[in-house]
Amino acid sequence: MPQPDSPDPARASVASPWDGVADRLRASGLRWTPQRRNLVEVLREHEGHVTATDLIARCRELDGTTTPSTVYRTLDVLENLGLVRHGHAADGREEYHVLPEHVHGHLYCVGCGTTWEIRPETGALIVDALAADLGFSVDLTHVTIAGRCEGCQE
């Protein structure tokens, strides 16, 4: 029965994707712990791109006893629920995309350090090109492509 089971009607009307997390976890035999509550709280304020390091730092502000391994493990769980996706930035660090509405790849400018989203149409073009090349089915979300943005080319 996919009816909203949040006990708070005011919040239910907002229909944040985070609202059902606790129940979705429990429905799979998983648990809703203070540490996970904290992480979700942090993710709420970070819709967009965050590095794992940032998330860990923010979680520790809320609860000094939080350990990195817990954060990483919880992020795995949330990724299985489709609430975050992780990828590797150009320097190989982990980067999390919160609540991706649509699948998109990323561009990282080595000049100014900005991360840009690849527009869906352009992404589709890339996916098609690689499919035609080797029959490859690409997972764009996992990738950050390095280069220089318009403003950073001499």
Place this chain on the structure above:
Amino acid sequence: MPQPDSPDPARASVASPWDGVADRLRASGLRWTPQRRNLVEVLREHEGHVTATDLIARCRELDGTTTPSTVYRTLDVLENLGLVRHGHAADGREEYHVLPEHVHGHLYCVGCGTTWEIRPETGALIVDALAADLGFSVDLTHVTIAGRCEGCQE
């Protein structure tokens, strides 16, 4: 004066790109050390893709005292000479491309673990698409795109 300065005529006829390395280093005020000689020796036998870890392991076989930091630093130097390029594999680890004849990107299959090269024409298509999108000038060599190869899709 760009004449071959290798003292060995037999070797000069082979014209391996590695032959001039020692002199190219010295010409820039850099030095030719036993550790660098070993690394070059290892790279010679590895034309293609290698992980930094593999390189370090092979170097230690030749000389047990070699330390990781030395290998990484020497790889940086060789990258400046254009003899290797490094990128990040799908899992974020470092991967080196030895003697890249042409600029090419990489595809990593999460199914079978194989790394594939993106054909130059397809690569150019991707570069063009991103240039048209955001005016982005892409460095394809630095990137590995994850996905599933033809044989690994159900």
Place this chain on the structure above:
DNA sequence: GTCGCTATTGCAACGCGTTGCGCTACGATC
């Protein structure tokens, strides 16, 4: 051949991410 400058080395320590393990505490059941 010797000297001296300095690039390079090895070491040690750090940061990021992952993994194995024993203990804790969530939450279903009674």
Place this chain on the structure above:
DNA sequence: GATCGTAGCGCAACGCGTTGCAATAGCGAC
């Protein structure tokens, strides 16, 4: 409300990659 199986926690240790520093050793100059 009390019990209990187990998911999840913190901890400690590991592997990869990087960096600062003191000691070493290329190599050009004399």
